[in-house]
Amino acid sequence: MALGFFDGVHLGHQSLLLQTKKIAEKNNLKFSVMTFDPHPNEVIKLEKDLRYLTPLALKIERMAAIGVDKLFVIKFNLSFASLLPSDFIKQYVLGLHAKHLVVGFDFTFGNKAQGTVDYLQKVSKNDPFDVTVISKQVHDDEKISSTLIRKIVRDGDVHLVPSYLGHHFEIKGVVYSSNRHKHEKKENMEIHTENKYILPAQGVYSVEIKNGNRTCHGLFIRYGSSKRNDEISGQIIEMLKGGVAEEVTVKFLKQIPFESKSQCSKNFKEVIK
Structure with missing residues (x-):
């Protein structure tokens, strides 16, 4: 059983999960995998x-795609957070008959x-389970972490x-035709994403x-902006004629750069027309 929060299921997580699968x-x-919901910081740091x-x-x-047989999603609340380590072992390791734990170094x-x-x-020496620890995974001398990837996305x-x-950042959202642009040849479509998704900085993305x-x-x-919904444009408009709400997956390839802030502002206004 692999243990961790696994936000993003990034390359470091994938290394840990594939090692678990091999064992x-x-x-x-x-x-099997044990993860938690919501993130501990939502409960402990509010x-x-x-x-x-x-x-x-x-x-x-993502877990299913990797081939996980059993996924345990533990509700992270104050009661769970206050468990003594020994009680965690008793309830969530021995209680689930885990024979081998795989965890990250931290x-x-x-x-x-x-x-x-x-x-x-230490406790595994006296209890009927083994432990494998996966070392830090790095890229360009930086630890691959969910925190780092979230910052990269936020920065655009x-x-x-x-x-x-290991792949481009993706989100799922629901799109529908925006009435605002009906008088123009090219129409954008508003997109609503689940509130919990992180989204990139203001700008235009391919x-x-x-x-x-x-x-x-x-x-x-x-x-x-909370006053205006994000939008998408392209051939998707031809695919989804009629303004019917449908779910789409959006894969972010790159931000479209501008030479200066004033140029960015001007081009941004042109694109959103």
């Missing part, structure tokens, strides 16, 4: 506006993060994401848009 197959065990690379539904999809658990990798290795540097995530088996390229116009 499971070798020992004829179920490949970060109510915390945004995710992979909200829970998308994280579950994994912590239990009240005030008292449970550490060293603690796990979406072209850098594949080096850490994106790939997928709806079912149909894929096209287009633009994602990020307003970054």
Whole structure:
């Protein structure tokens, strides 16, 4: 069983999960994962506006794609956060009959993060489970982490994401025809995303848009304002004529750069027309 929050299921997470899968197959065990929801910081640090690379539904999809046999999603609340490390082991390791734990080098658990990798290795000597610790995964001398990837997305540097995530940053959203542009030849469509998704900085992005088996390229116009919904444009408009709300997946390829702030402002206004 792999343990962790796994936001993004990035390259570091993938290394850990694939090692777990290998151990499971070798020992004829179920490949299982334990994750938590919501993020501990929402409960412990009261970060109510915390945004995710992979909200829970998308994280579950990514786990299934990797081949996870069993996924345990533990509700993270104050009661769970206050568990002593020994109680966590009793309830969530021995209680689930886990035979082998796989964790990252900096994994912590239990009240005030008292449970550490060293603690796990120590108690495993007397309990019927083994522990494998996965070392730090780096790119360009930086630790691959969800925190770093979220910053990259927030900064609008979406072209850098594949080096850490293993693929382009994606979101799922619902689009419908915007009446605002009906008088013009080119119409944009408003897009509503799940509130928990992190989104890039204000600007215009080159994106790939997928709806079912149909894929096209287009633009994602990020307003970054609560008063105006973000929009997408491109061939997707031809695909979804009639203004019917449909779910799409948007893959961010790169931000469209401008030479100066004034040029950015001018071009931004031109694009959103």
